[in-house]
Amino acid sequence: MAYSGGAAAAAAAAAQRRQMLFAEEEEDMARYTQDDLNNDWEFKIVRSDSGAFRKPEVLKTLLEQEARSGWVMLEKFDDSRIRFKRSRSARTRDALLPPGADPYRTQYGISSTRIGLTVVAIMMLALLALGALGFWFFVFR
16 A cells, blocks of 8 residues: 555656656747737646547647637647637637637646556555455355
């Protein structure tokens, strides 16, 4: 049991380190011009911990969803990160978005922390099932 907690903590720490490295890299990659900053734009980066943006159909879906909020893709850093921009005036239409739509989301799909916790939970259930099977085998043999 302590091992699974340690595995979850290690997975969370690794995800946090990866996010810090991505943030530093994104800062270098996403240079903003004076024109960008003076013309009332806002920017965001949407991330997929599973690299989902390599699939054209997923990318198309993301772009359609973000366009509803006025976001336009600026660049695709890689299969896990895409940078968007929109005019600040688009905020006035945010209240008209369908329920559940978040114009400021930065995560697409399942997060790496949730993936790690799911894997740990599956491992724990498998160990529990093996233990129960072993108990049943020795008691009713």
